[in-house]
Amino acid sequence: MAKVLMKGNEAVGAAAIEAGCRYFFGYPITPQSELPEYMARELPKVGGVFLQAESEIAAINMVYGAAGAGARVMTSSSSPGISLKQEGISYIAGAELPCLIVNMMRGGPGLGSIQPSQTDYFQATRGGGNGDYRVVVLAPSNVQELVDLIIEGFDIADQYRNPVMILGDGMIGQMMEPVEFKKPKQRELPPKDDWITNGTKGKRKPHIINSLYLAPEELEAHNIKLQEKYRKIRENEVKVESYNIEDADVVIAAYGTTARIVKTAISQLEREGYKVGLIRPITLWPYPYDEFKKINPQCKGILTVEMNTGQMLDDVKIAVEGRFPVYFHGRTGGMVPTPNEIIEKVKRIHGGEM
Amino acid sequence: MEERITIAGFGGQGVMAIGQLLTYAGMLENKNVSWLPSYGPEMRGGTANCSVVISSEAVGSPVVVNATSAIIMNKPSMDKFEPTIVEGGKLFVNSSLVDRKSNRDDIEVYYIPANEIANELGNMKVANMVMLGAYIEVTKMVSIESILEGFTKVFGEDKAHLIPLNKEALEKGAESVRNQIAATV
The missing domain is CATH 3.40.50.970 (Thiamin diphosphate (ThDP)-binding fold, Pyr/PP domains)
Incomplete structure (x- = not known):
């Protein structure tokens, strides 16, 4: 069709x-x-x-x-x-x-x-x-x-x-x-x-x-x-999309439409030479906890991006089991995060400023 | 290639419609596309806008924050979106309803008296198509043929009899902007 x-x-x-x-x-x-x-x-x-x-x-x-x-x-x-x-x-x-x-x-x-x-x-x-x-x-x-x-x-x-x-x-x-x-x-x-x-x-x-x-x-x-x-x-029934997590210095976790905005941010960051991965859960329950075990052990941190004040953040912390620092960026109330906000956060994590 | 377009005007000027036509045409030409309307209560009688992305890659954010092009149908939209256009981007202004020039000197600006042209064609409703014709003439993002192919998909088969009028409006918009380019060269 x-x-x-x-x-x-x-x-x-x-x-x-x-x-x-x-x-x-x-x-x-x-x-x-x-x-x-x-x-x-x-x-x-x-x-x-x-x-x-x-x-x-x-x-x-x-x-x-x-x-x-x-x-x-x-x-x-x-x-x-x-x-x-x-x-x-x-x-x-x-x-x-x-x-x-x-x-x-x-x-x-x-x-x-x-x-x-x-x-x-x-x-x-x-x-x-x-x-x-x-x-x-x-x-x-x-x-x-x-x-x-x-x-x-x-x-x-x-x-x-x-x-x-x-x-x-x-x-x-x-x-x-x-x-x-x-x-x-x-x-x-x-x-x-x-x-x-x-x-x-x-x-x-x-x-x-x-x-x-x-x-x-x-x-x-x-x-x-x-x-x-x-x-x-x-x-x-676990479904997840992953991108470049074995090699990334920073991995972003995001789902739904927010993950699209994250992808735009990642393309921009890659053009500037940063290695950024993405874990996009497609099933939120059951959650793809195991996917986080594949992340580059040298990764500097996981950034969770959501249109709320930090909810999937809990599942990311459960998945990471304390192996990496976990950071959060969110907008709420109907505000949508912009690629630039995400880029800024990733750069600060990368530079050890967070 | 990724073109991020903001189309804005009063509710009723057909900004959503030309956004959908552009998106449909992009799809017909095998490009990756998305269309996202503003759907807040401000649409009723206030300003309406939509974001269109046409890309050779999968579309990331469907929200256009920094537009590569903007089609502006009225004054409030000009004030709101003129500053959001990226350096080197393109601004298409409906000069019938926007009584000022652009303040930007780092973008290409085209002034199209869309309401006057639509009036000459005998139907004020096609001012949006005049603007779309100007946009297509400059950017060549899609062809007029693809727009017309998508016309009945967007508006329904019972609107097919309006295709000739809309085609004329697209062509008049293109002509207007061609004349403007010729005058500045």
Whole structure:
């Protein structure tokens, strides 16, 4: 298929439909409203259902229902709306239901702003809802990768019966880039017939979808089973892009759109003769901790760059295990870091001034 | 090669639209491209702008901070973006609505009376295309053919009947800037 120029939010919708998603429940919020708009227009054409719920809480619980019935289903929102969905996400994780949740992050806390940010990293990777659960978190850096991760994300969700979150921001949602729709790597997906609630037709016992286990022994066993699943996801699903880390004097860690700004900074620094590497986690959970073991032992420091006040910074520190000094540069509130700010910081680390 | 373009004006002047056309044309010519709008509340009745990057390499930051070219449709945008252009960069000014000259002597500046030209063509809405025509004439970043090929992709098939008018606007913009170059040589 030829390349087309698409806005990130619309590309999410097109990719989801391509992946077989036929149900979307959402509630509008800037900067992701083009996505529900797209789904409202396009889903009926393929026999799907778009529903604008009365609230984000209703939307996520409709996702619970559709996923329980075996459908490929998606919801989307931006930061404050994702906060409202957290109870439902915890229930979905507890009941082991596959679905896709898109967060095009904006500034916070509270209503914050409508400009891009990355301030929901903790919420996405540590769980904003209650309980010992994990959500697979995918962080695309450009619109093509956004499309690829949406399509693969549905497969990951089905393979592990687990919610998958796409963590983007207002910038990737609003920007246009060329995309093409490609088939993801083939996964062996388990059949859904033995657990979905699609009607007994009088021929079998009802399937029950539930996250309530009143007997402590049962709930502990359920949690152990969940942890075993999370271990497999950690083993199999880590995605990361690395650049020049074995040779670098300074390595930058950044994800999503911020990593693009970092790449511009790195090109400039290389023209000036600096050796700078990049670790760009594509999965934020599971986090690519092992990648940091490949960093040049003589490296002078790791600079984490984010559109927040330092959240992935914690994971970088966990990954580095004290082998290198870890520094931070961030802008927040909807402000976007510039290549020059990053270049300055790298030079100061390189020169031993930090 | 990396061209970083800021396109700015009032909401309604079509700055987003010519940004998208330029981006689409770049894609059709197998270049790496990105388009990023300002989407703040200031768009309603205030200034609107978008960042376009056209590059032979993968596009890094889609945010244009230091533009290699700027297309400026109104006075507030001139004041805001004139200082952000890199040394040796190009500034295209809609002189119908910007009543001052550029303060910069380290960039190339082109003045295009886009609203007057659009008026002569009988449709004020194509002032943006006049500016785009001038930009393409000077930079040769994409061809007019590619812009027109992308036209219905950006605006929809039902706008195909507007292609001749828009083509004329692009050509008039190109002509205006050619005359300006000829006058200064």
